[in-house]
Amino acid sequence: MGASIKERELHELILQKDDLAFAKLFDLYGEPISKYLSTHFSRFARQDERYVYEAVSDAFLDYYENPSAYDPDKSSLKSFLGLIAKRDLINLIEKEKKHFLRIELPEDVELQEIKWNNLKENDAATDSEIVQNELVELVEKELEKFFNSPIDLTLAKMVLSKERNTEVFAEILGIPHLSEDEVFREVKRHKDRIKKVLQRNGIEQKLRRIVK
Amino acid sequence: MRNDKIKLLELTFKKVSDNPDFFAHFLCLYMEQLSMSQDKLLSDLSCDYESYLKLGLCRAPDILKLDYLKRLKNISEFTKTDVDNLNKILKEVHATKKLKRINYGQEYLTAARDSTEEEK
Numbered sequence: 001m002g003a004s005i006k007e008r009e010l011h012e013l014i015l016q017k018d019d020l021a022f023a024k025l026f027d028l029y030g031e032p033i034s035k036y037l038s039t040h041f042s043r044f045a046r047q048d049e050r051y052v053y054e055a056v057s058d059a060f061l062d063y064y065e066n067p068s069a070y071d072p073d074k075s076s077l078k079s080f081l082g083l084i085a086k087r088d089l090i091n092l093i094e095k096e097k098k099h100f101l102r103i104e105l106p107e108d109v110e111l112q113e114i115k116w117n118n119l120k121e122n123d124a125a126t127d128s129e130i131v132q133n134e135l136v137e138l139v140e141k142e143l144e145k146f147f148n149s150p151i152d153l154t155l156a157k158m159v160l161s162k163e164r165n166t167e168v169f170a171e172i173l174g175i176p177h178l179s180e181d182e183v184f185r186e187v188k189r190h191k192d193r194i195k196k197v198l199q200r201n202g203i204e205q206k207l208r209r210i211v212k
Numbered sequence: 213m214r215n216d217k218i219k220l221l222e223l224t225f226k227k228v229s230d231n232p233d234f235f236a237h238f239l240c241l242y243m244e245q246l247s248m249s250q251d252k253l254l255s256d257l258s259c260d261y262e263s264y265l266k267l268g269l270c271r272a273p274d275i276l277k278l279d280y281l282k283r284l285k286n287i288s289e290f291t292k293t294d295v296d297n298l299n300k301i302l303k304e305v306h307a308t309k310k311l312k313r314i315n316y317g318q319e320y321l322t323a324a325r326d327s328t329e330e331e332k
Contacts, residue, residue: 023269
């Protein structure tokens with residue numbers, strides 16, 4: 001069964017990057033699809049409902065960023081979104097299973113930074129520098145997806161490298177002339193902002209996969 | 213207790229807040245710039261929390277485009293928020309961004325000038 005007239009209109013608005021389309025899409029299908037997943041994956045949803053929200057949110061964003069992947073003649077928009085969300089949730093569950101089967105890896109950015117440090121420190125010791133360089137390049141490419149400015153990119157690498165020297169951050173931010181308190185506050189604000197981006201977009205997990 | 217819809221909206225709002233295409237980005241920067249609390253912003257916008265989250269998922273119109281005000285009015289009607297305040301938020305954040313770009317430009321010029329002088 002294809003899309004309804006209402007869904008076709010909404011899909012058209014999404015394609016046109018209409019100002020309200022994404023919010024309308026959420027209004028219409030966000031809750032029903034979450035409920036559907038929570039029911040079908042009740043055991044998992046009971047453990048941590050955030051996975052369901054994560055999967056639904058990602059599904060909507062995937063569709064919004066690439067709406068041409070949806071064909072209104074083939075299925076309803078609701079089914080399509082439900083299917084992507086279900087796939088994302090299954091992937092999340094699989095990842096979690098693997099995660100618990102392996103050695104407990106650090107979840108927070110601070111600990112993940114050690115991983116980045118090891119990558120750099122071991123650089124000279126690896127048999128193949130090419131492989132290592134490719135790895136670093138992959139990680140950098142991943143970071144570039146989320147940090148547009150060179151300053152932010154550098155800050156992200158510093159955060160991941162567990163850099164703790166406030167003066168180094170101040171130099172990068174161009175604020176060494178400020179008072180000690182101001183520098184501390186500014187550096188903290190920027191570090192928190194970078195950490196939020198890293199966490200919100202699951203960059204730690206992505207980098208962990210690349211490093212593995 | 214917050215329902216599914218609010219939790220989902222909250223998560224997605226956070227995800228798009230780094231994307232300057234979305235209103236969420238401007239709302240977050242505006243609060244940051246003015247050290248303003250979310251409650252104060254909600255009160256200024258005269259809207260409830262759900263409308264605020266939905267607003268974040270709307271695309272922010274380009275302030276330089278001719279249809280800017282018309283588009284802003286549509287968003288204001290959909291999210292039941294105050295259009296004048298939406299206008300103020302977008303323009304203030306744009307102005308601050310522009311100012312920062314100018315400052316950075318000056319820093320780069322200074323750095324370039326310094327390095328040229330060192331070469332001499």
